Amino acid sequence: MVLQHDRPTLSTRIDAVTGGRRLRRLRQHDWSRRLVRETELSPADLIWPIFVREGAGADEAVPSMPGVARRSVARAVEAAREARDLGIPVVALFPFTTRDRRDDRGSEALNENNLVCRASRAIKDAVPEVGILCDVALDPYTSHGHDGVMRGGRIDNDESVEILCRQALVQARSGCDIIGPSDMMDGRVAMIRETLDAEGLRDTMIMSYAAKYASAFYGPFRDAVGSNDLLKGDKRTYQMDFGNAEEAVREAAQDIAEGADMIMVKPGMVYLDIVARLAAEFGMPTFAYQTSGEYAMIEAAAGNGWLDGERAMMESLAAFKRAGAAGILSYFAPRAAAALRRG
Numbered sequence: 001m002v003l004q005h006d007r008p009t010l011s012t013r014i015d016a017v018t019g020g021r022r023l024r025r026l027r028q029h030d031w032s033r034r035l036v037r038e039t040e041l042s043p044a045d046l047i048w049p050i051f052v053r054e055g056a057g058a059d060e061a062v063p064s065m066p067g068v069a070r071r072s073v074a075r076a077v078e079a080a081r082e083a084r085d086l087g088i089p090v091v092a093l094f095p096f097t098t099r100d101r102r103d104d105r106g107s108e109a110l111n112e113n114n115l116v117c118r119a120s121r122a123i124k125d126a127v128p129e130v131g132i133l134c135d136v137a138l139d140p141y142t143s144h145g146h147d148g149v150m151r152g153g154r155i156d157n158d159e160s161v162e163i164l165c166r167q168a169l170v171q172a173r174s175g176c177d178i179i180g181p182s183d184m185m186d187g188r189v190a191m192i193r194e195t196l197d198a199e200g201l202r203d204t205m206i207m208s209y210a211a212k213y214a215s216a217f218y219g220p221f222r223d224a225v226g227s228n229d230l231l232k233g234d235k236r237t238y239q240m241d242f243g244n245a246e247e248a249v250r251e252a253a254q255d256i257a258e259g260a261d262m263i264m265v266k267p268g269m270v271y272l273d274i275v276a277r278l279a280a281e282f283g284m285p286t287f288a289y290q291t292s293g294e295y296a297m298i299e300a301a302a303g304n305g306w307l308d309g310e311r312a313m314m315e316s317l318a319a320f321k322r323a324g325a326a327g328i329l330s331y332f333a334p335r336a337a338a339a340l341r342r343g
């Protein structure tokens, strides 16, 4: 390339290498950028995870998740109303369980009057237009913080599945619309489907956490549900190894064959390759969970003034859509939906 350009010559040469296709042309105006935007986020893409706690009164802040709180059942109902008004289709319920309600088998999971069941009934009653998703896993209820039952120092798959089926049934009967098995036991989707069908609950949907990785990005969530101090060891014998992608395809294939209506990848931001891959490979409604740690990361940086939180929020959520996700579970849901409605 010559150093001193004669403009017309340079322009001709650039036209020659680009074929005259100047890709910046479409980026000139807000209107033209909007016109050609390939994917768009909408409030209907969002699922709002809500933490519920016993008792009445004011929300309890979760320190590691600025802007997120544990709500009483009445306040959870208010959140569902807010979701409806914002156009958010689904809320996901997670219980904060104190030590005294936990045991080594997670018995509280099967109590039809447990917090999640009471919150489901209250929301169904007051705001029937909003869908309810409930996690199926024992970690909010076990004294050791694991998602299943321990047997000789390991999590017993089949014994756990049996309890998880009963947990799913109790939740579905309380008004939960979508069962979200997040436990990663083998065969649980089929067994849960069978259990629900046998009880006449054919319409209850299953969104399986198909590819759920053993991740550092769940830390703040475990604070929020009270499991962090209790968890013994880690979850690597049932949650996936972060080095694996082929295995995610096998996991998703199994869950789909077993009857999952929708699949999910978790965490989300650091596993966008998996989201894109599963969405393309199976063409099933594929969801991503922007987890507590991913949320906290953005909030912490924004809180320090290190990045523009509002923009980082929208950009991170849009990335899931671009990767092919049908929707996103995100603690940003109400804020993002409000921003999208403002336009």
Ligand SMILES: NCc1[nH]cc(CCC(=O)O)c1CC(=O)O
Binding pocket: 135, 137, 139, 147, 182, 183, 217, 218, 219, 220, 221, 222, 235, 290, 291, 292, 293
């Ligand atoms: N099975 C429990 C469960 N369901 C959702 C999350 C994490 C959600 C988040 O980090 O936002 C976890 C934590 C875990 O597996 O330890």
Ligand SMILES: [Mg+2]
Binding pocket: 184, 185, 186, 187, 210, 251, 254, 255
């Ligand atoms: Mg599996």
